[in-house]
Amino acid sequence: MGATTIVTRFAPSPTGHLHLGHAHSAIFAWRKAREAAGRFLLRIEDIDPVRCRPDFAAAILEDLAWLGLDWDGEVRVQSAHLPDYRAALDALSARGLLYPCFCTRADIAREIAASASAPHGPDGPLYPGTCRRLSAGERAARIARGEPHALRLDMAAALATLGGPLTFHEEGEGRLRCDPAQFGDAVLARKDVPASYHLCVTHDDALQGVTLVTRGEDLKPATDLHRLLQHLMGWPEPRYAHHGLLTDASGRRLAKRDRAATLREMRAAGTTPQEARRMAGFPEA
8 A cells, every 4th residue: 555545444443334424425435446446444432332333333334335335444333443442541540631520510500609619621521620620649549449440541641742833734725723722631541441532533544544534514523632642652644535414304403312314214215326325426436
């Protein structure tokens, strides 16, 4: 593979069946790779053991094949690589960039409610830093007692490692400046999930040699945090292309939680792959 080869990926979570919004995202990434004689990868992001299901993962492969999409190499299934993410977390922890957080959601909500002004980020109110203020001894004692805890990035410590502005390259816009501080002390491992989306996606993009990250514009703010993680871990910087989102007749974006019609339902109703691609915004794909 040449140094300039474009490598894209489609990385759905198997928490439901694919709908037209997923089809748009998959075709967008597939076309970027195929038009440049590059590589298109498929990754199943199934870290959440409660919401992800194997039958949904199998259905994703079936739906993509029905759409006429092919992918290069083996499908990476994140749940089969948990030690990889643990190693990345351990590396950050060894540098003093992570701390355990024992707060429940109720604890955090009470702390925010009691604050005169709670700053907000892309994911809502920022964590107030309660557990960041715990001593090393108290942290160790609570972990030894088996108290459930998440792992948070110490944002101030992480930002202190930067030697200058952090930026990323967005197709059609050029260099954009990042503001990872807007995420506060982001969770990189939850109590019930061994690693967060933010950590896993940046790890795997680096490991798999992804050179062009394509995804919906709703995830564009997350790029700021991902670029920080790439900096901290010494991972290569890909380019980015965030596409618009498909919406329903009311202008609301298609989503699993709103029971958007799935590709399987459309197929059962007689929709052809060509019709589905056209409805996903790619009549010529």
